[in-house]
Amino acid sequence: MSKKKIYKFPKGFFWGAATSAYQIEGGINSDWCEWEKKNADRLAKEAKDNWSKEQQEKFPEMFKRNNYLCGEASGSYADMDADIECLKKLNANAYRFGLEWARIEPEQGKFDHKAIRHYREFCQKLKDNNIKPVVTLWHWTNPIWLQAAGGWESKAIRKAFLRYVDKMVFELGDLVEYWVTLNEPLMVIGHGYLDGKFPPNKKFSPSLFKVFNNFIYVHKKAYDLIHKKFPHAKVSIAMTTGFFEPAHKWNLIEVAIAKIAHYFRNDWFLKKVQKKIDYIGVNYYHHDRIVWYPPFKKNLNKIIDDRGWEYYPRGIYEVLIRYKKYNLPILILENGTADADDQLRPRYIREHLYYINKAISEGVDVRGYFHWSLLDNFEWAEGYWPKFGLFAVDHKTMERKARGSVEVYADIIKNNRIEIEE
Numbered sequence: 322m323s324k325k326k327i328y329k330f331p332k333g334f335f336w337g338a339a340t341s342a343y344q345i346e347g348g349i350n351s352d353w354c355e356w357e358k359k360n361a362d363r364l365a366k367e368a369k370d371n372w373s374k375e376q377q378e379k380f381p382e383m384f385k386r387n388n389y390l391c392g393e394a395s396g397s398y399a400d401m402d403a404d405i406e407c408l409k410k411l412n413a414n415a416y417r418f419g420l421e422w423a424r425i426e427p428e429q430g431k432f433d434h435k436a437i438r439h440y441r442e443f444c445q446k447l448k449d450n451n452i453k454p455v456v457t458l459w460h461w462t463n464p465i466w467l468q469a470a471g472g473w474e475s476k477a478i479r480k481a482f483l484r485y486v487d488k489m490v491f492e493l494g495d496l497v498e499y500w501v502t503l504n505e506p507l508m509v510i511g512h513g514y515l516d517g518k519f520p521p522n523k524k525f526s527p528s529l530f531k532v533f534n535n536f537i538y539v540h541k542k543a544y545d546l547i548h549k550k551f552p553h554a555k556v557s558i559a560m561t562t563g564f565f566e567p568a569h570k571w572n573l574i575e576v577a578i579a580k581i582a583h584y585f586r587n588d589w590f591l592k593k594v595q596k597k598i599d600y601i602g603v604n605y606y607h608h609d610r611i612v613w614y615p616p617f618k619k620n621l622n623k624i625i626d627d628r629g630w631e632y633y634p635r636g637i638y639e640v641l642i643r644y645k646k647y648n649l650p651i652l653i654l655e656n657g658t659a660d661a662d663d664q665l666r667p668r669y670i671r672e673h674l675y676y677i678n679k680a681i682s683e684g685v686d687v688r689g690y691f692h693w694s695l696l697d698n699f700e701w702a703e704g705y706w707p708k709f710g711l712f713a714v715d716h717k718t719m720e721r722k723a724r725g726s727v728e729v730y731a732d733i734i735k736n737n738r739i740e741i742e743e
C-alpha cells in the first residue's frame with residue numbers, strides 16, 4: 322500500500338505565480354509589436370515544419386496569422402482586479418509581474434503619469450490583499466523610440482534604461498521590496514543575436530557582446546541606484562537556468578560538453594553580477610541530455626508537454642544544488658508547463674516542489690516559488706496556442722477560468738506543504 326509523506330516548506334515562504342507585462346496586459350505599442358506584424362505570416366507558415374503532427378492537430382490556431390499578434394493579450398491592464406481575484410483563489414502571498422517600459426515612456430524622456438499611477442494602484446491593491454509584489458523592470462520589450470537610438474546594442478541604452486529605472490523606483494519603491502532588473506538576458510542574446518528567432522533577428526552577430534556588456538552595466542548601476550534610494554530593497558535578475566547531463570557518464574566528451582554548457586547557461590552571467598545581487602532569481606524549465614555528436618543533445622522525452630519540452634523535475638534540484646556555492650537566498654521566479662488539458666500540471670507542480678524541498682533540506686536557501694504562469698498568455702514567437710496558465714483565459718471575453726491545478730496549488734499554499742505518495 323502506498324503511503325503519503327509530507328514535506329513542509331520554511332515559514333514565511335513566498336508562494337505565488339509569475340507573468341510579464343507584454344504577455345498579459347494588452348494594448349502595448351512596443352518593438353515586439355512591430356516585429357509581430359512583420360513576422361506573423363512567416364511564423365504561421367513555419368508552424369508546419371516546427372511542430373509535430375499531433376501538436377498541429379491539437380492546436381490548429383498555430384497556422385493562423387492572428388495567433389502571432391499580441392493585441393489585447395489577456396486584458397490585464399484593462400482589469401487589474403481580475404488578476405488579483407485569481408491570486409486570491411490561489412491563496413498566493415506574492416506575485417511576480419512586470420512593468421511595461423514602452424507604456425511608461427512612450428516618447429523618449431516623456432513619462433506617462435497615468436500609466437505610472439496604474440502600476441502604483443496595482444501594487445497598493447496587492448499589498449491590501451497581503452500579496453507581496455515582486456516587480457520585473459524589463460522582460461524583453463522596448464519602447465519603439467529605442468530602436469532609432471540603436472536599441473540594446475548602443476551605449477545610449479545605458480542612460481535611457483537607468484532613467485526609466487530611476488523613475489519607477491522613485492514612484493514605486495515605498496511599495497516594492499523585491500525587484501528583478503532583467504528577465505533572462507541570455508535568452509534574449511541567444512534568440513535575438515545567435516539563432517535569430519526573436520527581434521532583432523540577428524544570427525551569430527558579434528553585436529551580442531555589446532548587448533551582453535550593456536546588460537551587465539545596467540544591472541549593476543540599477544542595483545546601486547535602487548539601494549541608494551531604498552537600502553533594504555532586494556534586487557536580482559531572473560536567470561534562465563538549465564540542467565545538462567551527459568548521456569553516458571563514462572563518455573568524457575559528453576561530460577566536458579555538459580560542464581561547459583553548465584558554465585555558460587548557469588554561471589557566466591551570474592558571476593559577472595555576483596556582488597550586485599541580493600538573491601538569485603531562478604527560472605527553470607529545461608533539462609538537456611548531452612551526446613557527443615550534433616546536435617549534441619538527445620533527450621529521452623518519456624513525457625513531454627504541449628511545447629515538446631521534456632518533463633524532468635529533478636533538474637530543478639540539480640540547478641539549486643549547484644547554486645549553493647553562491648551562498649545567497651534563491652527565489653524560483655519561473656517554473657511551469659504548456660499543458661492545455663491540465664493533465665500534467667498538477668503532477669508537475671508537486672514534483673518540482675518535491676525537488677525544491679529536497680534542495681532546501683540539503684541546505685539551499687530557497688525562499689519562494691512563482692509558478693509560470695498565473696494566466697494563459699502570449700508566448701512570444703509561438704503566440705497564443707501554448708497554454709501555460711493556472712487560469713485559462715478566453716481571449717475574446719477575457720474571462721478567467723481556473724484549471725484543475727488551481728485547487729492543487731492553492732491547497733499546497735494554504736498548508737505550506739506538499740504530500741507525496743511513496
Ligand code: BGC
Pocket residue numbers: 341344504505508561604655693700701
Ligand atoms: C520567459 C517567459 C516565457 C516562458 C515560457 C521564460 O523563458 O521568461 O516569458 O513565457 O519562458 O516559454
